[in-house]
Amino acid sequence: MMQAKPLTQEAFSAFGDVIEVSDNNEHFAINQGYTTRHHKLAAVETIGDGAQGIISIFRSTPLALPIKIGMMERHPQGSQAFMPLSDNPYLVVVAPKGELDLRKIEVFLAQSHQGVNYHTGTWHHFCLALNEVSDFLVVDRCGAGNNCDEVTIEEPQQITIEF
Secondary structure (H helix, E strand, C coil), X not given: CEEEEECCHHHXXXXXXXXXXXXXXXXXXXXXXCEEEECCCCCCCECCCCCEEEEEEEEECCCCCCCEXXXXXXXXXXXXXXXXXXXXXXXXXXXXXXXXXXXHCEEEEECCCXXXXXXXXXXXCCCEECXXXXXXXXXXXXXXXXXXXXXXXXXXXXXXXXX
């Protein structure tokens, strides 16, 4: 069984970036002082000729509880960022780059003010909305070539969540 833990930049750094407003971020005033820009929270990675960064919205429906992880995916030609647009927590399920090792899967409980940017090649599960249907702003790669590898997990792994 996998236990969800709080999403922090330190805990998540091997997999990507946490996108959130923090006094620890590089930030400065813009727009005549009416806006604070939290600068360069994540970098968009794209690999391949003609590749480009795109912005989409994903609408995710919560899975039935208890949640079981039956697949993982990775994007070998670009990063992929998710920023929630709804006021609901969600789960982030990741594993290191390389061959998928089920023993190395980690689960994070993300709050509605936190986004994630998966590094190129990082294994992850699709968006796991909690509580109700939730929208996510997604920044990722579009272009020629296969940019999504999926693996089915023969014995789905159950997640425990403590709120």
